[in-house]
Amino acid sequence: MKIDDNFYMKLAIDEAWKYQLLTYPNPAVGCVVVKDGKLLAIEAHKEAGLPHAEVNALKTALLSKEPNSLLKILENSSDIHEYLIKNHNNFFNDCEIYTTLEPCNHEGKTPSCAKLLSILKPQRVIIGSIDTNKVASGGIKTLEESNIKVTTKVLKKECDNLLLPFKSWQNKSCIFFKMAQTLNGMIDGSVSSQRAKLYLHMLRDKIDLLLIGGNSVRVDKPTLDTRYVKGKNPDIFIYSKNKVFSQNIPLFSVPNRKVIISDDLFKILDYKFIMVEGVYNLLDILKDKIDFVVLIVSPKIRDGINATNSLNIDFEILHENYLGDEKIVFLKKRD
């Protein structure tokens, strides 16, 4: 295997996908630092409010030289910025910094990464996707004005794929479809492991609205909360023509939650980040409205209700990770 710009960018991409969706409303971004050929850091942005991928990677890289410095205990992005600016001692001058997205150029919850890099003066910054966000863009210009060599569009398609959720929630409502099944497409009953359920609760904590079919609510009597992660419980949209539901179904008793019962899907566009939890019949209805599918696959073959309806959809696999022993597959419908 060739060890080149693509190789290091791929490491950054894979790291970023681990936190995909969990960075909402920020994009998932990964960053790799290579110093004179030595791989020092593979990091990602993990959650809004926490340091950007570049800051995490620069911190890890400098810690490889001074593992017991004060830097080790700094968590706040501003503090890390400040430390790096004061204590870099030209450490980064022979470093190559791979980042899946153009470093941000604006001061948001954290100071600008492009500004930080222009002070640390790495040998080269390698960028996958160009930032089209008007507020944050301009990072490349800032770097080049500081005479830092910039290489762009390395694994651009893969880096752009990483931004697909971000771009959809930035421009409009982001709607994704979450589904769980066995290897052979069996969908009934409790398919997923505890680890996958934990992940699902992390997603529910991030979204604004959870859409579910009326039949699922009647049959499964779900709670649809975030108890495993003690997170915020999303509002619920029950998609149903029949508006009558037993108020004993646990989801109605979750505090600080709005429950909408409607068959008018237009109403969900009041929300920004929407997860649909369903199976194939709901996917059939929503297939042209969703931005991507999150499929959790349990490596089992099981007898049971299979997906036997007449759906014909071609997907592109955006990425895959493991959730413990199970797979999480991010799929985008092909046009």
Place this chain on the structure above:
Amino acid sequence: MKIDDNFYMKLAIDEAWKYQLLTYPNPAVGCVVVKDGKLLAIEAHKEAGLPHAEVNALKTALLSKEPNSLLKILENSSDIHEYLIKNHNNFFNDCEIYTTLEPCNHEGKTPSCAKLLSILKPQRVIIGSIDTNKVASGGIKTLEESNIKVTTKVLKKECDNLLLPFKSWQNKSCIFFKMAQTLNGMIDGSVSSQRAKLYLHMLRDKIDLLLIGGNSVRVDKPTLDTRYVKGKNPDIFIYSKNKVFSQNIPLFSVPNRKVIISDDLFKILDYKFIMVEGVYNLLDILKDKIDFVVLIVSPKIRDGINATNSLNIDFEILHENYLGDEKIVFLKKRD
């Protein structure tokens, strides 16, 4: 992500899996070379008779220093060994060599890798699986007698998983089940892409026997050859109680092939490396006889015949790769 022994071993493992089964009768092995912290080579053993993973990796590593040397054009393992021994100039003394399997200690089609390493004297050799093959084992002892530091059992389970096919064909007949399906488990018709078919023909070129169900032969009228790779065509075992087949079915006209029609599965044990091409009903019959499953998944949802029989099997995912836009998943039945 932590950049440690596990990280580099994982790179070696992933590279080796790309050539899994294609190295028959040799094991799939990967090797990574890191020189003073710089990642120089990620290589694998690709086919029996070609250089071992270590030799490929040592060659790539030295080429990073002298990219235009004679070494570049050497393909034969003995020639590369000889070149490395004469021209290493202590290049490897500050190298760490990660190998998924204990370096071989015997001269087979190529000279011993352990012997080669003991001459090149790397700083450290990091090993995943210990070689239990009586002929090739003893590599660690050879290294330690040359005062080379050896670290063993790094990602041992993952490295042992990589050897699963090798161990099964070494000890007895290796029987694996190849199946193709869509995301939702649809199995009828032509599911796979041209790229997946190419891979299938590469597998057929390696195996000794291809087992297929009588019904598939009658319905699909297959050729079961290796025309895409111009390889050797395996013998065929048609598993069928009814022994009457039209001799116009193309598979009977493939030259240099024996076709067995039988319902006595014991007969297949005359062969060493056996692929079953089938779907769920045949898997149900053979599930306790096979060593692993190779599942090719096309990222589509399709209406059609689904796997709706009453199989209940739990698998462990051994590994996954991409075959173009499709997935190839190696599965092992859990006990």
